[in-house]
Amino acid sequence: MLTLNSRRVALLVAANTALAPFAIDAYLPAMPALAEAVGASIHHTELSISTFLAGFALGQLTGGPLSDRLGRKPVLLSGLVIFLLASLMLTTVGSLGELLAWRLVQALGGGACVVNSAAIVRDCFQGREAAKVMSTMAMIMMLAPLAAPAVGSGLLYLADWWLIFVFLAVYAAFLLWLMGTKLPETRAPDAPTASPRQVLRNYGSVLRHREGMGYVLAVAATFAGMFAFITASPFLYITHYGVSPAIYPVVFGANVVVMAASNRVNIRLLRRRTPQQNMRLGLGVQLGVALCLTLLVASGQDSLYTVVPLIMLFMGMVGLITPNAIASLLEHFSHMSATATALLGSIQFTCGALAGVVVSGFEIDSAWPMVLTMLAVSLAGNLALRGLVGRAAGREVTSAS
Numbered sequence: 583m584l585t586l587n588s589r590r591v592a593l594l595v596a597a598n599t600a601l602a603p604f605a606i607d608a609y610l611p612a613m614p615a616l617a618e619a620v621g622a623s624i625h626h627t628e629l630s631i632s633t634f635l636a637g638f639a640l641g642q643l644t645g646g647p648l649s650d651r652l653g654r655k656p657v658l659l660s661g662l663v664i665f666l667l668a669s670l671m672l673t674t675v676g677s678l679g680e681l682l683a684w685r686l687v688q689a690l691g692g693g694a695c696v697v698n699s700a701a702i703v704r705d706c707f708q709g710r711e712a713a714k715v716m717s718t719m720a721m722i723m724m725l726a727p728l729a730a731p732a733v734g735s736g737l738l739y740l741a742d743w744w745l746i747f748v749f750l751a752v753y754a755a756f757l758l759w760l761m762g763t764k765l766p767e768t769r770a771p772d773a774p775t776a777s778p779r780q781v782l783r784n785y786g787s788v789l790r791h792r793e794g795m796g797y798v799l800a801v802a803a804t805f806a807g808m809f810a811f812i813t814a815s816p817f818l819y820i821t822h823y824g825v826s827p828a829i830y831p832v833v834f835g836a837n838v839v840v841m842a843a844s845n846r847v848n849i850r851l852l853r854r855r856t857p858q859q860n861m862r863l864g865l866g867v868q869l870g871v872a873l874c875l876t877l878l879v880a881s882g883q884d885s886l887y888t889v890v891p892l893i894m895l896f897m898g899m900v901g902l903i904t905p906n907a908i909a910s911l912l913e914h915f916s917h918m919s920a921t922a923t924a925l926l927g928s929i930q931f932t933c934g935a936l937a938g939v940v941v942s943g944f945e946i947d948s949a950w951p952m953v954l955t956m957l958a959v960s961l962a963g964n965l966a967l968r969g970l971v972g973r974a975a976g977r978e979v980t981s982a983s
Contacts, residue, residue, distance in 0.1 A: 594760070608746050633685045637690045638927070641694045654768055693927065701769075729835075788915060802930040811952060842901070879953050908926065
């Protein structure tokens with residue numbers, strides 16, 4: 583029988599969760615070439631990112647309850663099969679409509695697969711230990727968005743944009759083998775099974791939980807800010823600031839290095855601070871950075887050299903916010919962890935999709951759409967955490983420990 587320790591769980595769920603950043607980030611350097619291939623502008627082609635996020639949200643919303651009902655592995659492996667087949671179909675697209683349609687299908691499979699990651703951690707660990715495992719998982723997972731644009735740029739150089747989707751299909755096939763052979767079923771056999779009506783009630787209980795929704799909205803706001811940048815980055819860095827597709831992965835990857843470092847800092851801070859305190863710190867820094875970016879663009883001083891360091895700091899705070907929010911949310915919903923994770927994922931990916939639409943939908947050739955979106959969502963995240971969670975939760979965790 584397969585046994586799981588914290589390191590093994592972190593490695594397996596990181597490999598599984600990395601499917602999302604690979605699917606989102608690997609084709610970013612190829613965005614201009616893909617736009618030319620499908621006969622659309624780069625701004626409209628960037629809508630394929632928002633389409634993927636919307637499909638990923640729906641995939642999590644349906645995959646989470648199915649995982650709580652059928653088990654983690656059946657849903658995870660089924661999602662991988664859908665993702666793999668859609669990735670192969672994406673190599674043949676010749677129009678924007680086909681691109682958006684198959685990205686949606688690809689995302690449905692990816693969402694059903696990745697939604698199991700946090701639930702698997704919650705099946706095996708609790709409390710601060712769960713937060714530490716999730717932070718370790720996130721730190722390992724940071725290798726994916728660091729490597730993805732570089733892999734995409736290399737594949738673009740070797741052949742063309744279609745080879746990137748072949749790579750995604752191969753990675754999905756690898757995950758099918760890895761999860762099928764190395765991951766046992768972590769859902770307890772005697773765990774209660776929810777009916778469809780109960781699933782809706784479970785979603786309602788999360789939505790009505792004041793503190794829980796504070797965590798959900800904090801993560802969603804951070805995610806929206808992150809994808810405002812990711813959606814804008816091919817245009818902003820390659821077209822607006824003149825970065826070549828070969829150098830783009832280096833500039834983009836700098837953000838991931840800071841995110842990985844902040845996850846390590848989060849693990850250390852958890853020894854003497856509560857998860858809620860770390861979340862407040864991260865959100866506060868993000869709001870300050872967004873204000874600085876707004877002032878830079880307003881004064882006309884924005885450039886690659888002034889914008890990149892601030893973006894790095896903004897993105898780095900994800901490591902202080904997301905793992906702590908997920909662990910704190912699941913403390914309240916351990917009995918339906920996959921359902922709670924699915925709702926969290928669907929809301930955050932929907933917010934990311936909306937942020938992407940705002941940034942790319944208006945086809946404005948400047949940094950303003952990205953900067954103003956980051957400012958708005960940072961303010962919303964801070965208000966949500968302080969208004970819905972407050973300081974009481976942090977005191978309760980401290981007293982309980």
